Amino acid sequence: MTSFTSADGHGAVPTSGVPVDEGSVPHRSQAPLWEVFVRSKRGLSHTHVGSLRAPDAVMALRNARDVYTRRQEGVSLWVVPSTEIVASSPDEKDAFFDPAGDKPYRHPTFYDVPEGLTHL
Amino acid sequence: MSEQLQAEFQAAFQAEVDADGRIEPRDWMPDGYRRTLVRQIAQHAHSEIIGMQPEGNWITRAPSLRRKCILVAKVQDEAGHGLYLYSAAETLGADRDELLDLLHTGRQKYSTIFNYPTTSWADVAAIGWLVDGAAIMNQVPLTRCSYGPYARAMTRVCKEESFHQRQGFEAMTVLANGTPAQRQMAQDALDRWWWPSLMMFGPSDGDSPNSAQSMAWGIKRFSNDELRQRFVDATVPQAEHLGLTVPDPELRLDPETGSYAFGEIDWTEFYAVMKGDGPCNRDRVRNRVAAHEDGAWVREAAAAYADKQARRAAA
Numbered sequence: 255m256t257s258f259t260s261a262d263g264h265g266a267v268p269t270s271g272v273p274v275d276e277g278s279v280p281h282r283s284q285a286p287l288w289e290v291f292v293r294s295k296r297g298l299s300h301t302h303v304g305s306l307r308a309p310d311a312v313m314a315l316r317n318a319r320d321v322y323t324r325r326q327e328g329v330s331l332w333v334v335p336s337t338e339i340v341a342s343s344p345d346e347k348d349a350f351f352d353p354a355g356d357k358p359y360r361h362p363t364f365y366d367v368p369e370g371l372t373h374l
Numbered sequence: 375m376s377e378q379l380q381a382e383f384q385a386a387f388q389a390e391v392d393a394d395g396r397i398e399p400r401d402w403m404p405d406g407y408r409r410t411l412v413r414q415i416a417q418h419a420h421s422e423i424i425g426m427q428p429e430g431n432w433i434t435r436a437p438s439l440r441r442k443c444i445l446v447a448k449v450q451d452e453a454g455h456g457l458y459l460y461s462a463a464e465t466l467g468a469d470r471d472e473l474l475d476l477l478h479t480g481r482q483k484y485s486t487i488f489n490y491p492t493t494s495w496a497d498v499a500a501i502g503w504l505v506d507g508a509a510i511m512n513q514v515p516l517t518r519c520s521y522g523p524y525a526r527a528m529t530r531v532c533k534e535e536s537f538h539q540r541q542g543f544e545a546m547t548v549l550a551n552g553t554p555a556q557r558q559m560a561q562d563a564l565d566r567w568w569w570p571s572l573m574m575f576g577p578s579d580g581d582s583p584n585s586a587q588s589m590a591w592g593i594k595r596f597s598n599d600e601l602r603q604r605f606v607d608a609t610v611p612q613a614e615h616l617g618l619t620v621p622d623p624e625l626r627l628d629p630e631t632g633s634y635a636f637g638e639i640d641w642t643e644f645y646a647v648m649k650g651d652g653p654c655n656r657d658r659v660r661n662r663v664a665a666h667e668d669g670a671w672v673r674e675a676a677a678a679y680a681d682k683q684a685r686r687a688a689a
Contacts, residue, residue, distance in 0.1 A: 264421035264509045265485025266576025266598065267414075268648065269584040273481050274412045275468060284471055285677065287464070304527070305461045307470065309673075310680035321457050324450070325534075344400045 287336040288314040290321075292328035300332050308333075391592045396522040399465040407591050410584075411521050412466050413482070414593065416473045419459035420484035424477075424658050426452045428492045429501060437495055444541050445498065451534045458527040465523045478663045486644060487574050489652030496549050496556075496563035502542015504564075504571040504609065510535050511605045512575070520592030543612065550616040557617075564613065565621045572636070573644045575602035606634050 285307040291300035303322050308314035314333040323331065342350050358364045367374045383402040390397060397403055426449050433449065436442035460470050476482035487505055492498060513535060516528040549560040576598040579585035588594035610627075613620050624637035646652070 264418060264425060264512070265487045265505075265574035267417040267421070267483050267485060269410070269413065269588070272413055272417070272483065273476060274409045274416070275472070284469075285673070285680075304458060304523075304530075305464070306457060309676040310683060313676060313680075320450075321454050324447075324454065341400065344398065345402070 285309045288318070288333040289336050289339060290314075290318045291332040291334070292318075292322055293330035294328055296329060300330065303327075305336060391520045391590075394518075394592070395520075396525065397520050398522045406587070407593075408466050410588060410591070410593065411524065412463055412468045415459050415463040415466070415524055416468065416476070417482055417484060419456045419463065419473070420477045420482060421488065422452050422456035422459060424484045424488045424662060427658055427661055428488055428490070428654075429498055431492050432495060432498045435495070436498075441545065448502070448538050448541065451538065455527075455531050455534070458530060459524075462521075462523040462527045466521075474666065478659065478666065480650065480659060483648060484658075485574060486647040486652060487570050488658060489647050489655045490566070490570055491653050493566075494559050494563065496546070496559040497567065499542050499545035499549060499560070500563035500567040502538050502540075503546050503612070504542075504567050505574070506535055506538040506542060507609060508571050508574045508605050510539060511601050511608075515595040515601075518595065546616060550618055560616070561618050564618050568621050569639065569643075572602055572606070572639055573641075575599070575605065577641055577644070603633060606636055607632070610634050 286309070287305055287307055288311075289305050290303050292303050293300045306314065306317050306321055308317050311333060315331060318331050318333050322328070354360075384404065387397065387401070387403055387407075390401075397407075429445060429452075430449050433442060433445055436445050460473065463473060464470055473482070477484065492501070510532065513528050513532050517525055517532055519525040519528065546560055546563075549556045551557075552560075579598045585594060585597065606625075610620055610625065622637045625634055627634055647655070650656075
């Protein structure tokens, strides 16, 4: 009996008997992947919104405009080749971020403020 | 990886999911979780891009410039939704070309709803109102899905989807309040799209092992039947507002629960359409493959141009 899920968004699709990652297609040369960052309005930082494939930077920018800013979501766009992003490793995240873990004195809430005093 | 390390990763993963946290692309995840997501996100993406066809069929024949602009924007949105989703699938290591190949060869599926024809303008209105209305019921819970990139894509999709539903309802309202012939078109579209829309939620999943696993993984939040019931309860009053009749003689409001009881769904039709025997299965896939093959020279030219520019820059 085939299982179906409605939780696929646009209508139920089978959750069994459907192949995934067969490696059946010889890896064709796909356009490179770009990460897209949008500044939603002046005064705010660019924020990562997703990624897309495009053969070069100019097309990546144009595609990013069409895919991610069809409703005036941005006033500025960055596209960055995904391969150029250097990331911390999730496996080492505890050790990597540990040094900040035992330094609560870096937060203002660490300190007692005498009752009734303001501007502290 | 040692068995002990594997168990530790598994425990950390499940703890994150149980705490309603989010799993991100480079986190460790069980292979079954990854495969389930790739399968689901890919088939969701396929539904979005195949879904461009039934409505695209009416772009040149939209009854006014206003309706044409709206329809073009909506169909473009569906392409965008497909792109968000293929990108999300790629964060799981899936290969976009391979996913398209699985669609083109019929090994991965898309929603059965898009295998029904759009025979009149009222069908475009009914799709926006009913099909996108049902999609919203499914997609809103997915904005809280445990896999971060999928959840974020769904947040974008849901914002856009509500425009789709409203424009459909508005177009339906115009027809329902129009001439007797327009009114008849609206009723006819509701008659044809109502049951396939209820089928969009899939057969009952009470005893499906896959659904239980998807729920434990925080991918699925509500059962198919729960979502279907919500859709019926939300939509019947809208049909009444339009003065149209839902084509179900067994439909009645339970005054105690405030929910509507409804008739049996013909699942033999659903399975037949899923298997390939719907009115438009062959057309949809043939058009998709043709669009892909006819566009090959554009992709090749763009790649050749990019190579040339890169060589010149290097020289």
